[in-house]
Amino acid sequence: MGNMTSPLSRRRFLGFAALNSAALLGLNTISTTTASAATRPGGPVPAVIIGTGYGAAVTALRLGEAGIPTVMLEMGRLWDTPATDGNVFCNMLRPDGRAMWLKDRTLAPLASFLWMDVINHDIKRYPGVLDRVDHGDMSVYLGRGVGGGSLVNGAMAVVPKRNYFEEILPAVDAAEMYGKYFPRATSTLGVNHVDPDWFETCDSYQFARLSREHAHRAGLKTTFVPSVYDFDYLRREEAGEVPCSALAGEVIYGNNHGKRSLDKTYLADALGTGNVTIRAMHEVRAIRRDEARGYVLTVHRRDDSGEIVERTEIATERLFLGAGSLGSTELLLRARDTGTLPGLGAEIGQGWGPNGNVMLGRANHVWDTTGRTQSGMPALGIDSWDDPEHPVFAEIAPVPAGVELWVSLYLAITKNPERGHFSYDPATDSARLHWNAEQGQLSIQQAKALFDKINRTNGTIYRTDLFGDTRPFENRFTYHPLGGLLLGEATDDYGRVRGYPGLYVTDGSLIPGSTGVNPFVTITALAERNIERVLAEDRLTPVGS
Structure with a gap:
């Protein structure tokens, strides 16, 4: 058969190229040309995913494969550019600013x-x-x-x-x-x-x-x-x-070689579909429902000093929450308690564990x-x-x-x-965890x-x-936060948020507080199951159809 490249490896190659060119050019928007054309500003985007962790990455790949233009919003940086020491990340013995998110001291x-x-x-x-x-x-x-x-x-x-x-x-x-x-999860993750x-x-x-x-x-x-x-x-x-x-x-504080993090696996594959765009340094602060435009997100963009330099809105027909147990839960609590998604129930914020x-x-x-x-x-x-x-x-x-x-x-x-459970604190506009x-x-x-x-x-x-x-x-402390938007309670059995068609949860907030092991393979596999059902049943529209 000669040197035929499988679609998956070719796709990953294209994804790596998109990540590398964004890094070289210092860009916060990562995509192939077709993806950026399909998701240009203006009307609603067919699908938006908040976050780029395990559940989010699975969802992006499968939406991209299905031909659905998708934008991922990530509050952190694209970690692909070496600093003056030649490394992307610092180590634990000699940490510097790369170690911690907007902190003056490391907190190991x-x-x-x-x-x-x-x-x-x-x-x-x-x-x-x-x-x-x-x-x-x-x-x-x-x-x-x-x-x-x-x-x-x-x-x-x-x-x-x-x-x-x-x-x-x-x-x-x-x-x-x-x-x-x-x-499927362990294979794509490169276990x-x-x-x-x-x-x-x-x-x-x-x-x-x-x-x-x-x-x-x-x-x-x-x-x-x-x-x-x-x-x-x-x-x-x-x-x-x-x-x-x-x-x-x-x-x-990150790993420079050898580790198959998501930017090397699921996210590279997702970008390689040509239908996925990642916007780094973009933090979603609020969600509201608009009859004409779908879900409208308030988004803050930060620069490398951590300062907010732009406030924008993005509208979408389908919104997938993949911001993790704390992030996704906070967004829905804020939306419920400030009245922008008032139909959310008392199940929001429940069932958290470390x-x-x-x-x-x-x-x-x-x-x-x-x-x-x-x-x-x-x-x-x-x-x-x-x-x-x-x-x-x-x-x-x-x-x-x-x-x-x-x-x-x-x-x-x-x-x-x-x-534990979360409540919304209007004084700080944030979710407060109740755990003693x-x-x-x-x-x-x-x-x-x-x-x-x-x-x-x-x-x-x-x-x-x-x-x-x-x-x-x-x-x-915990490295393994789980729960807040439990599967079958805050959502149906496939992560669809109750009362809000087109709103989905795809991360560890679905899992009630415990997996008995490191949870990322479980989060990945559950996201694979859920997005397969959503794509089969929910009439998401591919490009050109």
Whole structure:
């Protein structure tokens, strides 16, 4: 057959070309020529997607494939242009303005070491890649940029336990999800697995092998974790053949090489359809309904200092909310309570949870070294989810400091039925999360039961110097915000917002507070399922028809 290029790889190539040319020209509008022609200013756009994270990216690709002109509005930057140091992103040891969204100081979840404030640094205020939104007893970490949370997560592409998926989303056909949509999601995301033979001998995962040994001694199971980080690239990093990324402390502030973030997969494919335009640095502030024009969005455009430089409106016949649990929920709460979408019900803002996140550290014996070289991308977890009393899935996390610290770090995901809710605060024109420390206590108890067992067996203790005070457990933050616009409650069973035809939710706000694992594969697969049904039933109009 010669050198025929498959439609998918050709499409991705075209998408990369669009992203690269936008980066080279310093543009905030990313598209191919046909897409920009199909979405020029003026009349209503056939489809608008707010956000560029997992659910949004899936929706964009499938709308683009269906021939529907689509505009994506992203409040963060396009992260494609190297700074003066030659890198797009900064690392965790030497952060700068690229690290945080409009902050004067970094706010890493690991706040101290030996009770010293040596981890966080003052930085120049800039629209950086990681945001932390504080709500009293809970802080939520969010990705800001084209690709959303895929830019700042640990790449752990875990499919939830089927019996738990059936428990949290009983209205969703699990057989269809596990037979069709999870495989479709993992394939398009570029999920891969670490070579188990290389894992046993490499330096990159000495820290994980030590935690595995300690867990096995306590009678616990461990499991390899699939990833969207390219494990072959990691192997070459360790061999010194390519620039380091996972081995250069590049995790929560972005990753320069090796990671298959959404701009490398779904978003590139979406742009390559010729029907999708991404507008970066465009934040949607309000939604109203106009009988003649459909949904009308108030949009603020920022410059690189973070200042708002333009206020515009865009109208659309079909609006897809993909701004994440906090962003999408806030938009609908504001619309309901300010009267621009007054028919929204009391279900808006309900069912929020932090996926049971708890971080903790253990102090190892002096002879139990974790290694100076540590991959920033985890590849192993302690799987105690089937424990009837204390269900926990604990990621074995790195401490990529470049020196031996004798610390084992974990992000435990626990099964906590407690849920928070959002209300609209007119004084600040924002959503306020109602979640208190007491609601997180069960998560700490579950994590403590697991790690008490490990400490007892191995003669180790908790670290109490990592979270800014003397607490061994940190559960006042989450990387995994879920809920606020629950599937089957705020929406129908496919994400259509009740009472508002043409308005859809496509992100983690659909999921009631917990998945038991890192949630991005679940969000992706659920979005695949929902958009397939919407395209089949809702009469969206392709170009030229």
